[in-house]
Amino acid sequence: MNNNPKKSSSSEAPLNPRSSTVSTPLTARLAHEVLKPNDWQAFQRNCTILFRAELRDPNAQEYGRGGQNQGGIDILGRRDGNPNHYVGVQCRLIKKPLKEPKILSDCRAALALKANLKEIIFATTAPHDRWAMDAAIEVERTLRAEGHDISVVVYGWEALQPLIACHDAAYHAFCPWVLATTAPQPSTAPQGASSAFASEIAAAVSDHLRQMGLAAPPREVGGQGWADEDPALHARIDTFRDLFKDQHQPLLAEKGLLELLKGESLDGKPWASFRIETNLGSIALDLGRNVEASERFQAAYAVRPDDARAIANLALARTIQGRFDEAMDLARRALSAQPRADHATLYLLQAAARSGWQGDPESLVPPDLIGTPHADLGIAEFLRQRNAPNWGERSLDLARKHPDVRDFKRVRAIAILSLAVESGAMVPGGKGPVRSEELNQAADDMKAIAEHYIDIGFADHNDLVAYLNNAAVLLRLAGRQEECEALLRAGLPKAPNDPQLRLVLALTQAALGRTAEALDTLAGQEEAENRLLAAELSAAERTQRLRLNGR
Numbered sequence: 259m260n261n262n263p264k265k266s267s268s269s270e271a272p273l274n275p276r277s278s279t280v281s282t283p284l285t286a287r288l289a290h291e292v293l294k295p296n297d298w299q300a301f302q303r304n305c306t307i308l309f310r311a312e313l314r315d316p317n318a319q320e321y322g323r324g325g326q327n328q329g330g331i332d333i334l335g336r337r338d339g340n341p342n343h344y345v346g347v348q349c350r351l352i353k354k355p356l357k358e359p360k361i362l363s364d365c366r367a368a369l370a371l372k373a374n375l376k377e378i379i380f381a382t383t384a385p386h387d388r389w390a391m392d393a394a395i396e397v398e399r400t401l402r403a404e405g406h407d408i409s410v411v412v413y414g415w416e417a418l419q420p421l422i423a424c425h426d427a428a429y430h431a432f433c434p435w436v437l438a439t440t441a442p443q444p445s446t447a448p449q450g451a452s453s454a455f456a457s458e459i460a461a462a463v464s465d466h467l468r469q470m471g472l473a474a475p476p477r478e479v480g481g482q483g484w485a486d487e488d489p490a491l492h493a494r495i496d497t498f499r500d501l502f503k504d505q506h507q508p509l510l511a512e513k514g515l516l517e518l519l520k521g522e523s524l525d526g527k528p529w530a531s532f533r534i535e536t537n538l539g540s541i542a543l544d545l546g547r548n549v550e551a552s553e554r555f556q557a558a559y560a561v562r563p564d565d566a567r568a569i570a571n572l573a574l575a576r577t578i579q580g581r582f583d584e585a586m587d588l589a590r591r592a593l594s595a596q597p598r599a600d601h602a603t604l605y606l607l608q609a610a611a612r613s614g615w616q617g618d619p620e621s622l623v624p625p626d627l628i629g630t631p632h633a634d635l636g637i638a639e640f641l642r643q644r645n646a647p648n649w650g651e652r653s654l655d656l657a658r659k660h661p662d663v664r665d666f667k668r669v670r671a672i673a674i675l676s677l678a679v680e681s682g683a684m685v686p687g688g689k690g691p692v693r694s695e696e697l698n699q700a701a702d703d704m705k706a707i708a709e710h711y712i713d714i715g716f717a718d719h720n721d722l723v724a725y726l727n728n729a730a731v732l733l734r735l736a737g738r739q740e741e742c743e744a745l746l747r748a749g750l751p752k753a754p755n756d757p758q759l760r761l762v763l764a765l766t767q768a769a770l771g772r773t774a775e776a777l778d779t780l781a782g783q784e785e786a787e788n789r790l791l792a793a794e795l796s797a798a799e800r801t802q803r804l805r806l807n808g809r
Contacts, residue, residue, distance in 0.1 A: 291797055292419045292432050293790065294383045298351040302332050305349045305381050308428035312421060313345055314338050321346070330367030330378075337377065344373035348380050355387035356380060356412060362397045369406055377409050386414030474540035475571050476601050477503055487527045494518060495533050508541045508714055515541070531561045536571060546711070546718035552578040566595035570602035573609065582613035593624060603627050607636025611643035631663045638669045650676040654696075667703040674700035675728055678735050694736075701732035705745060712749055723753050730762045734769070742766045757785040764791060773799045 295301040302320060310318040318335025322328045331346035346368045350356070365378050380394070390412045398410040413421070422428050477499065495518065502511035515534050524531045539554030552575035559572040573588035589606035592599040606622050619640040623633045634656040641649035650673045657670035674696055708729040716722045726749040733742035746763040753759060760779050767776040773795050780792040 291794055291801075292422055292429075293794060294415065295351070295432070298349070301351045301383065302349040304428065304431045305347060306333050307431045308422055308425060309333055309335055309345075309347050309379070309381075311425035311428055318345075329371045330364040331371070331375075334373060343376045345377040345379065346371070346373065346375045348378070350380060350382040350384070352382055352384045355384045355390040355414065356382065356393065357390075358393035358396055361390075361393055361410065361412065362400065365397055365401060365408070365410060369401070369408065376407060377411070380410075380412040381418055382413060383415045383418075386416035390414065474543045475536060475567065475574070487529055491518070491522060491527065491530050492533070495530060495537070499533075499537050502537065502541055502544075506710065508544050512538065512541045512545075528561045532558050532565065532568060535561065536567070539571065539575075545714055546716040546721055548578045548718070551575070564595075566592045566597060566599035566602070569595065570599040570605055573602060573605040577605065577609045577612065580612075582609045585609035586613060586615065600627060600630065601632045603630070604632045604636040604639075607633075607640045608643075611640040629659070631660050631666070634659060635663070635665055635669065638666075638673075642669075642672065649673075668707060670696075671700040671704040671707075671732065672728070675704075675732055675735075678732070697732070698736050698738075701729070701736045701738060701741075704729040704732050705741065708745060708749065712752060715752075719753060722749075723756050723759060726753070727758055727762060730759075730766070734762070734766060739766050739769050743770070757783055757788055761785075761788050761791065764788070764795075768795055 295304060306318065306320055310316060313335040315335040315338070317339075318333060321331050321334040330348060332349045333347035335345050335347070337343040337345055348364060348368075361380065364380075368375055368378050384390070394410045394412040398408065401408050401410070422432050495515070498511045498514040498518075501507045501514070515538050519534050519538075522530075524534075535554050535558035539551045539558065542548070542551035542554055555568075555571040555575040559568040559575075562568045569588055570592035573585045573592060576582070576585035576588060586606055586609045589602040589609060592602035593606070603623055607619055610619065610622060619637050620628065620633075623636075627633045638653040638656045640646075641652055646652070653669055653673040654677065657666045657673065660666045678697060704725070708725045711722055711725055716725075726746065730742045730746055733739070733745065743763065743766045746759055746766070750756075750759055750763070760783060764776040764779040767773075767779060768791075776795055777792060777799075780788050780795075783789060783792070
């Protein structure tokens with residue numbers, strides 16, 4: 259095998275552990291045993307992903323199909339894509355090391371193939387064995403003496419595991435529980451897994467991000483009739499609005515606005531009524547009470563049905579209710595009104611993304627609003643919701659245009675999370691899809707969002723878990739294990755029995771070298787991924803004890 263380090267050339271390229279930051283540190287990966295697949299088909303599929311990365315050939319694939327004569331190999335690829343350097347890999351789910359006669363027999367069969375192989379690799383689950391290595395050396399000498407330009411290598415399971423650990427896509431295929439997304443990953447690569455396995459992982463991330471991504475209405479400002487109403491009342495509304503918008507205290511703001519709604523006479527004060535209901539709707543959305551938010555926006559619309567802002571907010575309410583076509587019509591009305599509500603562009607795109615509408619999302623944006631924060635936020639949401647090609651890169655480009663817009667922090671963090679999982683590494687110097695400083699900023703932003711939702715008692719359990727999980731994964735990707743643990747410990751009381759959060763916490767504790775605590779975290783868990791991790795950690799702990807005892 260050629261063990262020289264190679265430069266990455268694609269987003270699916272293998273990780274160089276000496277120059278990359280990986281989702282799980284290499285030392286943590288090597289600290290526990292990778293479990294062997296239960297069947298040869300799974301082993302062969304996973305090895306295809308492994309050697310696609312190791313050979314740096316995105317077109318490496320299983321050779322033939324079941325029932326066909328495969329000529330002594332299971333996988334065919336080219337070292338570094340070189341058409342003159344074919345490599346054949348045989349995958350053997352076996353308990354005993356290979357012997358020289360079998361190695362020689364299979365090599366002779368492989369050399370009869372049209373590929374003119376330069377390397378033959380035996381990837382096995384048998385124990386790593388000196389005699390098998392010596393047998394491979396002897397077979398290679400025999401074949402070279404016959405005039406074949408060939409190298410022969412046998413990997414036992416203990417030798418194969420470090421190779422698996424060095425390549426993210428392979429590691430996630432053999433250890434799917436490590437990839438902490440909002441949905442469990444399959445235990446093996448899907449049948450017919452392609453060179454875009456890492457991209458498929460990223461697609462799973464985007465498919466299962468639970469946040470609706472619905473932005474609350476912007477800060478409301480004065481309108482017709484404002485001066486004719488009670489200035490003191492509007493000043494109090496301003497106070498609670500600012501408490502919510504500027505100081506991020508939604509619970510206190512909600513309490514104050516509800517007291518106004520109950521204690522004030524609002525007869526003849528439609529603008530004040532509209533403002534109170536709109537702010538209460540925005541607060542309910544921030545607290546994860548989406549149904550209540552839609553009811554508040556409907557109430558605000560009933561007070562001022564001709565106000566473009568009320569129409570736009572009703573479009574948001576209809577989107578929450580799943581009435582997407584109606585939401586699009588309302589958003590168009592708000593954009594045609596005078597004066598118009600520019601933020602209706604965002605609601606139009608959000609509704610379109612969830613509807614059956616087809617087309618270029620930018621075509622929905624009024625020409626003079628193209629490139630504005632409302633339009634770009636809506637386009638980013640459209641791309642993510644539709645899982646458009648390269649939505650992560652495109653959303654990140656949009657977010658970079660608006661670094662100070664609060665809602666884009668969430669967009670940027672989700673895009674970076676997906677890109678980080680897809681690539682498997684944040685390469686120093688900005689040579690990956692995102693720069694390391696952007697990864698840390700995304701971790702900061704998602705952590706702040708998650709902490710905010712813990713503090714306010716966010717009502718939507720699934721979204722709260724998703725925010726916590728995504729923040730934790732970003733922190734782990736950034737190598738900030740201690741912060742990840744602290745966040746999860748703060749969040750678990752809100753979702754004490756959530757298996758995904760416990761899985762990520764256990765992984766973090768294991769990465770910090772606290773195996774016993776990780777096992778306590780996983781105690782009593784019934785999910786397969788959690789039980790699998792507990793078994794691996796227990797096995798690693800027993801092995802470590804035996805080594806310390808000199809046995």
